[in-house]
Amino acid sequence: MLERGELANSWRYERWDSLRLLTPNWQSGLPGLCYEGVDPDGYMTSADVVDLLARYAEHVQAPVRTGTNVTSLRPTRDGYRVTTSNGEIQSRTVLIASGACNLPAVPALAAELPKEVEQLTAFGYRNASQIPEGGVLVVGASATGVQLAAELRQSGRPVILSVGEHVRLPRIYRGRDVLWWMDVSGVWDQRYDEVDDLPRARRLPSPQLIGSPERTTLDLNALTAMGVELVGRWAAIRDGRALFSGGLRNMFSLADLKMERLLDVFDEWARTDGADPDVSPAERFAPTEVPRSPRLEIDLRGGEVRSIIWATGFRPDYRWLDLPVVDPKGQLRHQGGAVASPGVYALGLPVLRRRKSTFIHGIEDDAREVIDHLSGYLADNSLTSIRPGTSL
Ligand SMILES: Cc1cc2nc3c(=O)[nH]c(=O)nc-3n(C[C@H](O)[C@H](O)[C@H](O)COP(=O)(O)OP(=O)(O)OC[C@H]3O[C@@H](n4cnc5c(N)ncnc54)[C@H](O)[C@@H]3O)c2cc1C
Numbered sequence: 179m180l181e182r183g184e185l186a187n188s189w190r191y192e193r194w195d196s197l198r199l200l201t202p203n204w205q206s207g208l209p210g211l212c213y214e215g216v217d218p219d220g221y222m223t224s225a226d227v228v229d230l231l232a233r234y235a236e237h238v239q240a241p242v243r244t245g246t247n248v249t250s251l252r253p254t255r256d257g258y259r260v261t262t263s264n265g266e267i268q269s270r271t272v273l274i275a276s277g278a279c280n281l282p283a284v285p286a287l288a289a290e291l292p293k294e295v296e297q298l299t300a301f302g303y304r305n306a307s308q309i310p311e312g313g314v315l316v317v318g319a320s321a322t323g324v325q326l327a328a329e330l331r332q333s334g335r336p337v338i339l340s341v342g343e344h345v346r347l348p349r350i351y352r353g354r355d356v357l358w359w360m361d362v363s364g365v366w367d368q369r370y371d372e373v374d375d376l377p378r379a380r381r382l383p384s385p386q387l388i389g390s391p392e393r394t395t396l397d398l399n400a401l402t403a404m405g406v407e408l409v410g411r412w413a414a415i416r417d418g419r420a421l422f423s424g425g426l427r428n429m430f431s432l433a434d435l436k437m438e439r440l441l442d443v444f445d446e447w448a449r450t451d452g453a454d455p456d457v458s459p460a461e462r463f464a465p466t467e468v469p470r471s472p473r474l475e476i477d478l479r480g481g482e483v484r485s486i487i488w489a490t491g492f493r494p495d496y497r498w499l500d501l502p503v504v505d506p507k508g509q510l511r512h513q514g515g516a517v518a519s520p521g522v523y524a525l526g527l528p529v530l531r532r533r534k535s536t537f538i539h540g541i542e543d544d545a546r547e548v549i550d551h552l553s554g555y556l557a558d559n560s561l562t563s564i565r566p567g568t569s570l
Contacts, residue, residue, distance in 0.1 A: 179240055179241055179242045179243065180243050180246045180247075180248055180260070180262060181242055181243065181244045181245075181246060182245070182246060182247035182248070182263070183244065183245070184244050184245075185228075185231060185232055185235055185242055185244060186227065186228040186231035186232065188277060188279070189224045189227040189228050189231065190224070190228055192279075192301055193224045194300065194303050194304055194305065194325075194326070194329075195304050195305045196305065196325075196329060197223070197224055197325070198221040198222060198223050198224075198388075198389035198390065199221045199222045199226075199227065199389050199538075200221070200321060200357070200384075200385070200387045200388070200389050201221070201357055201389070201537055201538065201539065202218065202219050202220065202221060202355050202357060202358070202389075203215060203217055203218050203219065203220050203221065203222060204218035204219065205357060205358075205361065205537075205539045206222060206227075206230065206538045206539055207538075207539060208230070208234045208538065208539075208541070208542070209541075209542045209545075210237065210238070211230075211233065211234050211237055219355065219393070220389075220391065221389025221390070221391075222389075227538075230538075243264070245263070245264070246262045246263060246264045247262060247263040248260055248261070248262050248276075248498050249261050249262065249263065249498050250498055250500050251272060251498060251499050251500060251501060251522075252500040252501065253501065253519065254268065256268075256270065257269050257270040257271070257521060258270075258271075258272050258521065258522070260272065270521055270556060271521040271522070271523065271552055271555060271556060272521065272522045272523070273522075273523045273524070273525065273548070273552065274499075274510065274517065274522065274523065274524040274525075275524070275525045275526050276494065276495070276496075277494060277526060278492065278493075278494050278526060278527050278528055278536055279492030279493070279494070280492070280493070280494050280495035281301070281492065281493050281494075281495050282299035282300060282301045282488060282490070282491075282492060282493075283490055283491040283492055283493045284299060284488045284490060285317075285412070285488075285490060287412070287414065287415045288486075288488065290415045291415065291478060291486065292418045292478050292479050294479065294481075295478050295483060295484065295485065295486055296309075296310060296484065296485040296486070297485070297486050297487075297488065298485065298486070298487050298488070299487070299488045299489075300322045300326065300487070300488070300489050300492075301492075303326060303487060305329075306329055306330055306332075306333035306335070309330065309333075309335070309484075309485050309487075310484045310485055311335070311484070312335065312336075312481070312482075312483075312484030312485070313335065313336040313337070313338065313482045313483045313484055313485075314330050314335050314336070314337050314338070314483070314484070314485050314486070314487060315337075315338045315339075315340065315420070315476070315483045315485070315486045315487070316330065316337060316338070316339050316340070316486075316487045316489055317340045317412055317486060317487065317488050317489060317490055318340070318342065318383075318488065318489035318490040318491065319339055319340070319341040319342065319344045319386065319398065319489075320344055320345070320383035320384045320385070320386065320489070320491070321384040321385060321386065321387055321388070322384070322489040322491075323339065323487075323489030323490075324339075324386045324388070324396050324397070324398075324401060325388050325396065326487055326489055327339045327401055327406050328388070328396055328400075328401060328404060328406070330487075331401070331404050331405060331406050332404070336405075336407075336482075337405075337406045337407070338406070338407045338408075338409055338473075338476070338483070339398075339401060339406050339407070339408055339409070340409050340410065340411060340412045340420075340422060341398065341408055341409070341410065341411065341426070341429065342383075342410075342411040342412075342429075343383060343411075343429070343433075344383060344386060344398075344429075344433050345382065345383055345384070345385040345386060345433065345436070345437075346385070346386055346397050346398070346433040346434060346436070346437045346466065347385040347386060347387055347395075347397075347437060347440075348395045348397070348437075348463055349387060349388070349393050349394060349395040349396070350393055350395070351441065351444060351461070352444075352448070352457045352458045352459065352460060352461060353456065353457055353458040354456070354457055355393070356387070357387075359444040359447075360534075362447065362452070363443055363444050363447035364447070365440070365443060365533060366532065366533050366534040366537075366540070367532055367533070367534065367543075368532060368533045369531060369532055370514055370529050370530065370531050370532065370535075371514070373529060373533070376529065379528075379529045379533070380509075380527075380528040380529045381528075382528075383491065386398070397463075397466065398430070398466050398467070399464060399466055399467055402467055402469070407469070407473075408426065408469050408472060409422040409426075409472050409473050409474075409476070410422040410423040410424055410425065410426050410429070410472060410474070411423040411429075415478075418477060418478050418479040419475045419476065419477050419478065420475060420476045420478055420483075421474065421475050422472070422473065422474050422475065422476075424472070424474060426468050426469065426472050427468045430465070430466035430468055431465070431466075433466065434465050434466055437463070438462065441460075441462070445460045448460075493508055493509075494508065494509070494510065494527070496508065496510060501517075501519050501522070502518075502519075503517050503518045503519050503522070509527075510524055510527060512524050512527070512530070514530065514531050514547075514548075515527075515530050515531060515544065515547070515548040515551075516548075516551060520555070521552075521555055523548050523551070523552050524548075525541065525544055525545055525548055526541065526544075530544055531543070531544040531547060531548070532544060
């Protein structure tokens, strides 16, 4: 196992200070290492996740070589040549587990911003003290954006949140964590070959959730109540003015509708399979409030907005891969974890084999199947019988 930084590097160095997992403690286990602490319904801090991964590495005696950056992976006659900052390795198979979120995804219009406005991504953000006093525009209203907007608003700054397509969820539904419902109803186990529109499912933004000790819901209504101003998707920049799309009403209705459909799935499960005496009756939530006259443009040279935080998502970094397996959008081409190069596999990517593939608790089922295939590949004497990209 080659790791360019330290063990659990992303959780040590690439998260903001207040971040906690969205997934409850009872869910965030790894194969053979369940949560046994006193707060199963709480949410781990980044430090807790580092601790979990360190304990797990010890538990399974993981042969991790830290400080070993892979700079190139290229095919040879009988496998792959891996070039690292600590030398070269020849290997018949390779498992890519380098993460789905190595870099911030920032829209091209960031390059056109007036110089007087400071820009930061979720990768660079640690806490509100980094941000100059004055107005902040947070771009993106998925898990990262809603959490940073709330934190900056609580620090006393005026905050504007630019909202695009988003996934609304309550933190607690019928007395249970919404992610409990995702689990028991089977939504999270839905396989990649059962999903209607797989490319879309793989691009789906993270849900508007926060893992706080109070277990609060952090949807757009909660942000409006805190005094965050909502504007539409940032569409363009012209003469130093940010131009936002209209149509908030439609976008909000769509997110409300999708949430209700998901709650219907949970209710149906409770009716037919559930019979859990602890769940309370079905409930529905107030529609997302549409601001009376959302602003369509903001002059970025006027001093109202001092800083912009890009919470527009993350992307993987495959610049080290010298194989033709990355699509024009920078995503790895694979079928259920079998990469389009024989003997190369991947884990930990969105909906790799199931909806839960990128979550800590999602790795076990995926890993078992991918490793089975990899073992079969190694055991096969005629390696050419496994075709590139064979489905698992
Ligand atoms: C903001 C945020 C919040 C999240 N919240 C949750 C949550 O609540 N619950 C949950 O289950 N999951 C959450 N996730 C997803 C979470 O990151 C994953 O569950 C888990 O960290 C994925 O582990 P991984 O090993 O696949 O990827 P990563 O944690 O990204 O680890 C990949 C590792 O590969 C190393 N690496 C990359 N390239 C190279 C190279 N060329 N050479 C050597 N090493 C390399 C990196 O340094 C890194 O340590 C969150 C992710 C983000 C970004």
